Amino acid sequence: MDPRELLRQAFPSYGPDWDAAIDAGVDVSLLEENLRLTPTERLEQLQRMTELYEALRPKGDSNDAADA
Known part of the structure; x- marks a missing residue:
């Protein structure tokens, strides 16, 4: 079954948006959670x-906006 159909069955419609x-393709279950x-x-x-992002980010990564 299509995942979108499963979401429609599991969650009520809150309107056209x-x-x-x-x-x-938005997983509305995450919004609800x-x-x-x-x-x-x-x-x-x-x-x-x-904290997880910082721990996993390669050391010396200078693509950070704070470095700009």
Whole structure:
């Protein structure tokens, strides 16, 4: 079964923009999951992702905007 059809069955339609997002391939389950978090939990998640990015980024990478 098409993943978009599965998303339509699992999540209610919140209007044409929501449906268009599903049609465009957006995984709305991730939106729903993140909207269940408090703002503090979202910031904590962002901090963890930033730390992971920094840990995995090659050392000496000068493509950082802060270096510009």
